Amino acid sequence: MTAPNASEPAGTFYVKPAKIYPREAHGRFARLRVFAVLALLGLYYLTPWLDWGGRQAVLFDLPARKFYILGLAFWPQDFFFLALLLIIAAFSLFFFTALAGRLWCGYACPQTVWTETFMWIERWVEGDRGARMKLDKAPWDARKLRLKAGKHALWLLFAAWTGFTFVGFFTPIRELGVRLAGFALGPWELFWIVFYSFATWGNAGFMREQVCLYMCPYARFQSAMFDKNTLVISYDAERGEPRGSRKRGVDPRTRGLGDCIDCTLCVQVCPTGIDIRNGLQYQCIGCAACVDACDEVMDKIGSPRGLVRYTTENALLHHQPHVIRPRMLVYAALLLALTGGLVYAISVRTPLQLDVIRDRNALYRMTDDGLAENVYTLKILNMDEHPHRFALAVHGAPGMRLDAAADAIAVAAGEVLTLPVRVSADPQDLPAASSDIRFELRALDTPDLRTATTGRFLGPARR
Amino acid sequence: MTISKVQHAVSVLWPSFLLASAATVVLFTVFDPQAIAACMGIEHLERTAAYTVGFFVLWTMNLASSMLTLYFQRPVHVPVIVEPRDLDLD
Numbered sequence: 001m002t003a004p005n006a007s008e009p010a011g012t013f014y015v016k017p018a019k020i021y022p023r024e025a026h027g028r029f030a031r032l033r034v035f036a037v038l039a040l041l042g043l044y045y046l047t048p049w050l051d052w053g054g055r056q057a058v059l060f061d062l063p064a065r066k067f068y069i070l071g072l073a074f075w076p077q078d079f080f081f082l083a084l085l086l087i088i089a090a091f092s093l094f095f096f097t098a099l100a101g102r103l104w105c106g107y108a109c110p111q112t113v114w115t116e117t118f119m120w121i122e123r124w125v126e127g128d129r130g131a132r133m134k135l136d137k138a139p140w141d142a143r144k145l146r147l148k149a150g151k152h153a154l155w156l157l158f159a160a161w162t163g164f165t166f167v168g169f170f171t172p173i174r175e176l177g178v179r180l181a182g183f184a185l186g187p188w189e190l191f192w193i194v195f196y197s198f199a200t201w202g203n204a205g206f207m208r209e210q211v212c213l214y215m216c217p218y219a220r221f222q223s224a225m226f227d228k229n230t231l232v233i234s235y236d237a238e239r240g241e242p243r244g245s246r247k248r249g250v251d252p253r254t255r256g257l258g259d260c261i262d263c264t265l266c267v268q269v270c271p272t273g274i275d276i277r278n279g280l281q282y283q284c285i286g287c288a289a290c291v292d293a294c295d296e297v298m299d300k301i302g303s304p305r306g307l308v309r310y311t312t313e314n315a316l317l318h319h320q321p322h323v324i325r326p327r328m329l330v331y332a333a334l335l336l337a338l339t340g341g342l343v344y345a346i347s348v349r350t351p352l353q354l355d356v357i358r359d360r361n362a363l364y365r366m367t368d369d370g371l372a373e374n375v376y377t378l379k380i381l382n383m384d385e386h387p388h389r390f391a392l393a394v395h396g397a398p399g400m401r402l403d404a405a406a407d408a409i410a411v412a413a414g415e416v417l418t419l420p421v422r423v424s425a426d427p428q429d430l431p432a433a434s435s436d437i438r439f440e441l442r443a444l445d446t447p448d449l450r451t452a453t454t455g456r457f458l459g460p461a462r463r
Numbered sequence: 464m465t466i467s468k469v470q471h472a473v474s475v476l477w478p479s480f481l482l483a484s485a486a487t488v489v490l491f492t493v494f495d496p497q498a499i500a501a502c503m504g505i506e507h508l509e510r511t512a513a514y515t516v517g518f519f520v521l522w523t524m525n526l527a528s529s530m531l532t533l534y535f536q537r538p539v540h541v542p543v544i545v546e547p548r549d550l551d552l553d
Contacts, residue, residue, distance in 0.1 A: 062510065062511065062514060063509070063510050063511055065495060065510070076492045076493075076495070079492050171511075186509075186511070187512075188509065188511040188512055188515050189511070191515065192515070210469055210473075214467075214469055214470045214473045214474075214477075215473050215477045217481075
């Protein structure tokens, strides 16, 4: 699994990877991938155009430092949720890898999804595998120039739309569209549209399987999550070998042959150019194109399907396969706990924050009335989508007084209000020279919206 | 152990890109570039510009680090060991 493919010339200086011309596969898994590709691309290209409550439903508004997801607005202070979400994504990947191998790679990875789309365009313009290979070998003439130019024009157009959509996740897409149409894009918007388009064009048009082989960290470590019960695509060597061609209608057993007719279609359809019959290799992205190709051949020669199939190491060795195993239970439990935690944390999240900063210039001041006075700067952050009026209260020593007009502090939606306050207390009532003081803020119009922050109150040392 | 040219280039460019992306997110989540600019007396700074420049500065720094790693992986000369012998210099 981790060892390089035997067909890779070992010790050769600077192997130039041969260009791979994947043949089109037809069948169950090809249909499943088309479905996945269309669903995911639809999600990507349409999401920024959806509205929710008068604004873009999903908008990672970087210029304003706010993320909007449906009815929720996230602030940089909510970074915790993003971190939790990433951990959940990682555990989902572990869970599904242990269960069914590289499902992610074969059907859902953006690299697969966009490469698939770019190959559809390529096939539509240049033709099938044979035609493409012939075209690449042919000398440059008007036809080749036309086909190549046509392909790249379509690729670039699609890539440009992809780049535009990408930036549309970070800045309102409708306004971006208006600016694009009027040639009035900001320099940074334009830069990122071009950068992302170029990356799409390069990755899906040229790099393709090399991204999986050389760039993908997941491809390198996914085998660590595999065990003997993980679903992998495998060639049934016991049934297939010895391989060899035979005439139609000849029972292979009479010739001492297995079911594999050595048609090499499984190699031709492979997007990473490996031979699945050599066993499980890290280059295999689990796309099941070879399964489809082999099933088609088996149907034609009248042998049962599944010479290359989704199976497990245990099943191939005729051992009892186990779907439910400790590893799966641990991943599932962690995944459930984290997801539950995230949902709970978001549901009880208070879109209100109160920061208390003590005046650094003076420790405390004695007033004419003999009270110790501390000065604070409060920062009230209303992360809600509505304006609120708040009441502020302090708790600490008995008789502690707040001098600000603190019964109706108006804070607009998304505003950070800076509020200087003075708090005074009788030194006799202070429990120590430095004691806790609790600022409590509650919305007058929404009883649930409240928060509290503890600071320090300083006074004269007691004798 | 030799690797292909593509893999060579990728081993420098790609990890630095990935880490620069992550670092950009963390850096600008914690620090608002406009607030830093205000402290430095800069009146108008587009956040998008700061994010972009920040990302490329981080990528360049990571790139330098990856390249140095690759450079220091090159085999060095094994010193020739000379047997000491007694010399009578008089």
